[in-house]
Amino acid sequence: MIRRTILADLNPAPDESLASLLQRQGALHGCSTTRDYLSGVEDPRPGEPSALLPHSSRTCGWTLLPQMSSEFAGILRLTVEQVEQASLLPLVGTVFAPDTTIGNIARSGLRVNEWAYCAPCLSTGWHKNWILPTVTDCVRHRLVLANGCPACSRAVTPLSTGRTGTTVRCACGAVLNDVEQLRAEDDEHETQRMLHAEIASNRDPRGDDIRAMFAFLETAVPAMTQIGSNTTFSTAPDSTFDRLYRFDLEPQQRPQRSAHGGGFIDAIRKLTPDPWVRRVLVHHAHLAWRDDSHRDRLAQIIDTLDVRWKSDRTSRSSALHERFAPALTPTNLQEPLRQIRELTDLPARHEVPAVIPFWEIDPSGVSSRLRVRCGNTISALFIAASTGVPIHEARRTLGTPAHLKYVVPTPTSIDSALTWLATNESCDYAHRRKTLKHLTSLTPTDWQALTGLAPPAQRDDQALAAIYWVHATCAAPSLYPRYHQMSELARQRLSRQRAERQQRAGSNAHDIRSAISAHFRRAADHGEAASSRLRHAG
């Protein structure tokens, strides 16, 4: 018979896992590890090999066969309903599709052999959400989940660790309750909070809610692996990265990061230290919970990255493309670009990013790198700096990530915006400077011709350049609702000016091209003069 435990009650928590219950039961029995305890549990059917141990050691921590519920209930002295609540069966219908079988759950990339954990929560038990690859934070303590033993860096699971009272120890003897963890950042915390709420809500996943989220997270990470080496993204030192990982400390003293392959935030962070890429991905996953348009956009990303949704891709994609293709296809953005190119002689390399909307994540390194350089965050900053529009307005109209509301100050000048970008965003600072230099030659007349608005009261070449930056990165249509009217107006004015120029025949005093080339010439002269001065000084 199965030995009863008559002297203690487990009092299971609502989100506690079955493996945690077994571990606490093992601790009540005085066993050093859960595996030790399970090996001592007698088989209820004498003469037959124990069915409980091989099943439990591999799988009972996270899932449960229906016929095993009563046996676990027997040795845990709980009801069958309590045991099933502690397993992952309740998540079938929320996290997993309603028609999911146990075998499908087993193959769905859970952290079976490598649990993540929150050290303060360990005193009460192992939460069953920690086995899900997309759960990276403890929402209660707002800490990034650790994994592995800090001393021996081996993977830990409830079955391999031991418990004495509230203390959980690795097999090597290290106490896991004292592991230092990082505080979760705002966007991570917000996303994880919503994720936990969604998991707990028992919502039917057949819509685009949580399955879309999970599918996105599962597909975005492999896509990001194809981007390339992380050093290609940034030349500026990323102080944030160093601060997070604390490479100045000894390995044993470093904060524990989640190193599991399924961890979304960390996978991206490992691939690229660029917080911008991370924020875009996280933010889109975040927004997908809130409204339908973002959710559909996210679904479009999923379709773009499609790995596992091939079966119903046709129907999904056709419906989504009908709705979004007019706004997102590059052909719609060619016309304003052509005008800008005509006006400014933009270098050819700026044409490519302009026609790639940043949300179309292409698994090629080229487009992703360009996407980083031409993001909407930069646009928002430059717009705010040059026009005085508060950053949250720009954010709203641009669709910039919501977390920028908290972390991005409204810059008072282009320099402050550049400084902020250089310190907080890992885009290529030198590249931005160089591009800006090319764009600083617009006169108020040209500005007015392009936008149809009066030029700023204070003459500022850099502000104008910022406007052109926006146009070059295709942010204008979303920034200005009247963009198409304005561009039409500008086209009329340009055609009028061309007609006038042709009438004057030879007089190119007002030719924009010559003005710009003169400006560059002046700048080059200025640079040469400066360098010659330096040479003389040397």
Place this chain on the structure above:
Amino acid sequence: MKYLDAFDLLHAAAQPPCPPPDPCADDDIRLRFLERWDRIYAAFRFQRFFDTVEETVRMHGGRSRTGASALLVLSGVPYTGKSAAGYYIGERLTRETLAADGDTTRSAGPETILRVPVVRIQAAHLDTVKAGILTPIVEFYGASANRRNAAELLRQIRILAVQHETKLLIVDEISQVRMGSNSSRVVDQIKELVEAFPAPILFVGNNLDRDSIFTPQADRADPRRQLSERSCLLPCNLWSTEELQQLSCSIEHDLPLRNHETGSLDYARLRNACSSYPGRLSDLLRSAAHHAIQSGTERVTDQAIEKLAK
């Protein structure tokens, strides 16, 4: 009166023995009381033993300066009430501890753990300490002890004892652990138990003062010498007539008979009838009372006892 596990001991401690029925009650009630006789009489001769055990439990948590548990050995000839005294002190300590603290449970994390102040096991008639003593201790707590070696069992016992706040371990029938060819190993394992268990240990057994694990041999290097020097031997000899009279009066006082007068028996004849064995005395008195109720005499006489004793 054999406890299976801690639950039974706690249950017994929570429910004191029911009072004897009124002599005027129906025969069925009185006969049922005699059949389910659950009285334990704390005779005066065990008072020193009780005092010693309680003092050991209270003083220093029962640990010596070296960390080993205090050892008490209650030894004597068979049928002198040693086991009954062990039961009695176990129940009394359990009841007093739980009543004094007012809380029968403690919480360690999310769990609610029942407190077990006294562990009482009966050593099995087996060759090894692991099967004979350690496994019964683990099973007394209701824990699983399968497929484990002695070192793991000792560690498990220590955890369980701390977890359940155990204050005394009573090992009854320790003389059943054979001293065969592996005597030194048995003694070593008992020494390990003494050092691992965080509370005093009371060994109860027959004739432990000769040829047992507590009997030092001529060889000074014998490990039994260490055990015997650490332990406090409490001898338990045959009962004298006065002691048996005290016990008999206590039992007679509780017999539900209408015409019986306590102290009316001839105790010299009673001692001969029960051969100075208090357990036999209790059985004789109960049987005689049973016959007295059935025959309608409602009185225990010397002749009836001698007739039953033959």
